[in-house]
Amino acid sequence: MYVSKLYVLTDDILTPRESIMAQTKEVLDAGVRTLQLRDKTHSNADLLPLVKAMVALCNVYDARLIINDRVSLALNANAHGVHIGLEDGSLEEVRALLPDALIGVSCYGDLERAKKAQEAGASYVAFGSFFPSPTKPHTKTVPLDIIGQAKATLSIPVCVIGGINASNIHLVKEADMISVVSAAYKPDSITQNIQNLAKGLL
Ligand code: TZP
Ligand code: MG
Numbered sequence: 001m002y003v004s005k006l007y008v009l010t011d012d013i014l015t016p017r018e019s020i021m022a023q024t025k026e027v028l029d030a031g032v033r034t035l036q037l038r039d040k041t042h043s044n045a046d047l048l049p050l051v052k053a054m055v056a057l058c059n060v061y062d063a064r065l066i067i068n069d070r071v072s073l074a075l076n077a078n079a080h081g082v083h084i085g086l087e088d089g090s091l092e093e094v095r096a097l098l099p100d101a102l103i104g105v106s107c108y109g110d111l112e113r114a115k116k117a118q119e120a121g122a123s124y125v126a127f128g129s130f131f132p133s134p135t136k137p138h139t140k141t142v143p144l145d146i147i148g149q150a151k152a153t154l155s156i157p158v159c160v161i162g163g164i165n166a167s168n169i170h171l172v173k174e175a176d177m178i179s180v181v182s183a184a185y186k187p188d189s190i191t192q193n194i195q196n197l198a199k200g201l202l
Helices: 020-029 044-060 071-076 091-097 111-119 145-153 190-199
Strands: 006-009 034-037 064-068 081-084 102-108 124-128 158-161 177-180
Touching (some): 006 190, 020 034, 020 044, 020 190, 044 064, 044 071, 064 071, 071 081, 071 091, 091 102, 111 124, 124 177, 145 158
Parallel strands (some): 006 177, 034 064, 064 081, 102 124, 124 158, 158 177
């Protein structure tokens, strides 16, 4: 059941096009029900067929696929949600375009931003990086106690991200959603990686 907190994000290097569908299936088979397509390389047109296939696969598992940054791609592929950061446009506009979607908002270490995002219709807010991230090496780290503060202040789910792995996941287990990239897709078996992460939440 702890595996349901995990939120697994794809990566331009760790989940290449030739294996991303098989990797997605393995993540779903391991019990994860929230996934994100995070692609910083390809065009929306290029990604559309892939995203449609990933959405269809997630639907089979009653899982949800959230698209990083790309609101129009999420709309065109009928994805379950979108995740936006500071540079990805206004939350109000995104909510108007996708009234029923899950909308996640990056809040870094900023609780005020999270409160405003909740008021403006965010479905969840994400904080991080909590630890140095192999995937996004230059992000600032934020203190762990923001998780408790956010949980006490907000009513929507609190998501954490950044350098989370099987050895440190116990430190963020209070969060509602726990995002990982490298700890899920690092070499070795994805199934084993997910099981190791879930064990840290026991
Ligand atoms: N935002 C902050 S850290 C990060 C993003 C998208 C990447 C997280 O990847 P990893 O490999 O789990 O540290
Ligand atoms: Mg972004």
